[in-house]
Amino acid sequence: MEQVHGALSGFRHRPVVIGICGAQGSGKSTLAQAVQARCAAERIASAVLSLDDLYLTHAERQALARDVHPLLATRGVPGTHDIALGLDVLDGLEAGGPVALPRFDKARDDRVSEHDWPIIGPGCQVLVLEGWCLGAFPQRTSELAEPVNALEAGEDPDGHWRRWVNDMLGDSYQRLFARIDRLVLLAAPGFEVVHRWRSQQERDLAARAGPDDRVMSAAQIARFIAHYERITRAILAEMPARADLVVRLDQDRRPEVVEGR
Structure with a gap:
């Protein structure tokens, strides 16, 4: 909450935006909910929005896959x-609200009907914005030349997909990220743990899924x-x-070191 109070002291005229970045399964949603609960206990009006809730619809991503690159059918990377x-949500909150918060149903791989979006009333003081690539910078062109895995090597051999994604990250995403007042990074010990963390998420999703919901297999997760x-x-x-707060996690997602600026 130190980051929240510090931001509030400097931005009384509008809601402060606390950004939480972290790899898949690192605990971003859990931390966001904990911050919101603490805000409620201190009578600070708050809301939570995930970058995941801003995904394009299934049909829109299918159009990108057809018109730009087949890999864009999969949600997640910049451009999807x-x-x-x-930005409209942030503008609405700054204007005083009320604002409808978008929601995405991962089990259906599609956006929730706008009629079912929760409404945030006037007077929101803190927005917790979380996402796996929140605050990320685009890479230099030279860094895109070599594939980092078999997916890039086999399905993006000419680099068109990764260059397009990088361009998107360097454009509109930076306008959204510029609205973050405090950036928190949940730092995984390495990318190698992400498969296990994401698999745990999928098992939780499967436990709640209905008969028509989509749940990924181990191969699909990889x-x-x-x-x-x-x-x-x-x-x-x-x-x-450069993050305002870095929480270094061990392989079981337990905080090992907390570093603040």
């Missing part, structure tokens, strides 16, 4: 979110996280030097 929608590997590795390499 509706960033304009996220392919899924390969889409995220390049940017996740880049985040772990460079973001600790």
Whole structure:
């Protein structure tokens, strides 16, 4: 809460945005909920929005897959979110609300009907914004030349997909990330643990899934996280030097070291 109070002291005229970045399964949603609960206990009006809730619809991603690159059918990488929608939410909160918060149903792989989005009333003081690539910077062109895994080597041999994703990250995403007042990084010990963490998430999803919901197999999870590997590795390499708070996690997601600026 130190980051929250510090931000509140400097931005009384609008809601402060606390950004939480971390690899898949690192505990971003859990931390966001904990911050919201603490805010409630201190009578600070708050809301939580995930970058995942800004995913383009299934149909929109299918169109990208057809028109730009087949790998864009898979949600997650920059270019598969509706960033304009996220900026509209922030603008609405700054204007005083009320604001409807988008929601995405991962089991259906599609956006929830707008009629079912929760409404945040006027007076929101803190928005907790969380996402796996939140605050990430684009890579240099030279860093995109070599594939980082079999997915890139086999399905993006000419680098068109990763260059397009990198361009998206360097454009509209930076306008959204510029609205973050405090950036928190949940730093995994390495990308190698992400498969196990994401598999645990999928088991939780499977326990709640209905008969028509989509749940990934182990092979599908491995392919899924390969889409995220390049940017996740880049985040772990460079973001600790600039994040306002870095929580270094062990392989079981327990905090080992907390570093603050």
